[in-house]
Amino acid sequence: MSPSKIDSRKGCVRPPHFDILWLPRAAMRSVEGDPSDCVLVVGVSRPKMALAIITVMLISLFLTFHMIYDSALNSLQTNTQDHTRPPLLLLSRRLYPAAARRLPQAIIMGVRKCGTRALLEMLYLHPMVQKASGEVHFFDRDENYNKGLEWYRMQMPHSYHGQITIEKSPSYFVTPEVSD
Numbered sequence: 373m374s375p376s377k378i379d380s381r382k383g384c385v386r387p388p389h390f391d392i393l394w395l396p397r398a399a400m401r402s403v404e405g406d407p408s409d410c411v412l413v414v415g416v417s418r419p420k421m422a423l424a425i426i427t428v429m430l431i432s433l434f435l436t437f438h439m440i441y442d443s444a445l446n447s448l449q450t451n452t453q454d455h456t457r458p459p460l461l462l463l464s465r466r467l468y469p470a471a472a473r474r475l476p477q478a479i480i481m482g483v484r485k486c487g488t489r490a491l492l493e494m495l496y497l498h499p500m501v502q503k504a505s506g507e508v509h510f511f512d513r514d515e516n517y518n519k520g521l522e523w524y525r526m527q528m529p530h531s532y533h534g535q536i537t538i539e540k541s542p543s544y545f546v547t548p549e550v551s552d
């Protein structure tokens with residue numbers, strides 16, 4: 373070991389520059405045999421520091437873009453009939469589960485003027501419930517029923533997997549064909 377690298381006062385090994393990332397363990401031992409006199413110097417080389425900062429910035433930028441993309445796409449889907457969403461990442465399906473229009477799992481079918489709207493709005497207070505905005509009249513009106521289940525599904529709101537979609541059409545209760 374060259375004498376210039378040895379601290380003459382304490383006898384500790386010193387790095388030649390402050391931007392050394394890894395020092396060998398032996399470099400931190402006292403040559404003179406007194407380890408308590410040594411000071412541990414931890415530094416990061418400038419290129420590696422720059423690389424780390426750029427990596428963090430790129431990841432933050434990507435995540436920000438991904439969140440903006442996701443929310444923009446969700447709001448677009450609310451206004452269009454498109455229910456598919458191209459995944460930006462395979463992982464994004466897990467992190468941000470896709471919303472889709474689903475057939476109702478529950479239907480409020482009557483009876484009229486008995487507070488069906490109030491019932492629906494109260495159920496809708498639950499975060500796991502989504503409601504159709506108006507009365508769909510799928511089962512009681514031929515012109516709607518003939519459009520098929522796909523049309524019926526498209527009248528439903530977007531919901532996440534596990535949420536319950538509810539539709540309310542009180543006239544189902546008094547339309548004999550509905551039970552068929």
Ligand SMILES: Nc1ncnc2c1ncn2[C@@H]1O[C@H](COP(=O)(O)OS(=O)(=O)O)[C@@H](OP(=O)(O)O)[C@H]1O
Pocket residue numbers: 483484485486487488489490542
């Ligand atoms: N909790 C409670 N108590 C008493 N009355 C209530 C309650 N909730 C809703 N209402 C009244 O019910 C009427 C609306 O019922 P619906 O939502 O079923 O109407 S509809 O059949 O869907 O058109 C509507 O009455 P009208 O205003 O006379 O139409 C509501 O005021």
